[in-house]
Amino acid sequence: MGLSRESLLRAYRQMKTIREFEERAHAEIMNGQIAGFTHLYTGQEANAVGVCEHLSGSDTIISTHRGHGHCIARGADVIGMMKELWGSSEGLCKGKGGSMHVADIENGILGANGIVGGGPPISVGAALAQKIRGTTNVAVSFAGDGSVNQGTTFEAMNLAVVLKVPAVFVIENNYYSEHTNISYAVGCDDLKARTEAFGFPVFVADGSNFFDVYEAAGKAIEHCRQGNGPAGIFAETGRFHGHFVGDPQDYRAEGELDDLRENSDCLKIFRTNTADMSEISASDLDAIDAEVMELIDRSVTEAKAAPRPTPDQVTEDVYINYGAA
């Protein structure tokens, strides 16, 4: 695939950063340090990174309720994100949005999103802006297997074809929407065919394998950059935690989580896949591991020390401010 040493190391660093961000968030939620509803991306890191490693400049992403990984992969400031989870006024969204609404518009991150199916239509608009301006940039929407049954997702897919805009629809199939399995919620047997019937190609990937996602995403994104209209990426993946922190996970098969962590861990798979490569060595990756741990520790230390918002900030950033109630 011809990835440079630099690209390989960056991809690994991104996946590891997401992993440790999520694992630390999990621990801090269990400690009662982080408020609200948090959905962790652990296990799905290769999807975000495999896609976002193709993005640059004013390419955009839009995410879901499970948004930390996508935002980190697209370059959001990790410390600003941790502060946001803590609800600090120095958080990426000043503590107004929290986990479900991490956003960084300047860096092409149109936001995590608390509404399932909320993202794809907005992403079509972002793609439309690129088309009108005559750029070769793309707009990527990440969405889950549950979101594909939402009317907004159908409408967005069809509109993207009608308008022939560079919208990339990434569907991450982790098999569950909350507690319901995809085999129940998607009525047809072939979701890829159902999606392609909208009129765009869908490239399938193993979502636990960075290289596989990277390759599929490359094809989809190139299709869009060439002005051929939208494309899809379908990644089979697994989340290592519950739907939200605290989910009893009654839907899992016995041993399912152990199996996922053992056999579908993108970090392990990356190490295996790169073991024979001359470009990088295990010690390079070990060094990244240490740096990432340091970064995540620092993000938590800074988040804990960061200023708290004050009541007057409640009514800031509303288009019209009538003052306190």
Place this chain on the structure above:
Amino acid sequence: MSQKTMRDAINEALHQAMAEDDSVFVIGEDVAGCNGAPSGKVGVTGGVFGITGGLYEKFGPLRCIDTPISESAIVGAAAGAALMGMRPVAEIMFADFIGVCMDQIVNQMGKFRYMFGGKSECPAVIRFAAGGGFSAAGQHSQAMYQVMTSFPGLKVVVPSNAYDAKGLMLQAIADNDPVLFFEPKALYQVACEVPDEMYKIPFGEAAMVREGDDVTVVAFGQMVGKAAEAIDSLEESGITCDLIDPRTTSPLDTKTILESIEATGRLVVVDEAPPRCGLTTDIAALAASKAFHSLKAPVVQVSAPHSPTPFSPELEAAYIPSVERIVAAIKEVTA
């Protein structure tokens, strides 16, 4: 009779209504739960808030129906089945998701009876978990009932305690019009005495939660408990209040509210939603137009400010009306 949480009280109402009437069924996301899952434990979820627990086990897949994430289709399916004489109770999880299925609720279900010249009935109930208090931010914290109250053709229920929730739910299911049932999610775990047998609370009849002479306090949903706390804390200062919980915002028991205002001459209205075009404003307008000459002081509204719900716990604490703010409002009208 025993202590039951609001969660258990609503759950009991659903069990009893379904046992009594075969046309009642529940439908929504994960109302059974674990469908298609490898564990094979279909039905153990019973809704993400646990309100539909045990219904799948008892009544099976035809009457406890899991759906894909498709809110428009869920509401539409409830509306269509109701037109055919069924009595669906659909769950839309968070009230904020009304944004996704507004057409089916407002333009469709809510207008059948009127647009069809009175020839149709649509006995559907749509349930929502509403309101703030969980740092759930802008898309999972809204009250929404104040918005829906503005649409003719929909009945809107907001219980403030477990006892009312059960009686209002049984009335909602028996009602022949579409009912939107907003469950303040901050109250799911709050318990009170709830009879085991079935009983109905009629719509449009407010509850008089406290009786007093000086101020009329009207509060909705999770604000009723806070208003009661505020009033009780004023006992020593000698200020006494009527506390009115309308229980249904549509139909609204204007009679009870106006009679109280006429007696006290002072009004405080409390709701957790923002004020513009909301219930506090609505009740203030009622007082201004129908009880103006009884008023001895300007009406005070206690509400959230005009902003979305913030995430940060400190910000949300400043956002949702507190007991202290209600106390201050009562003191203000009596000053």
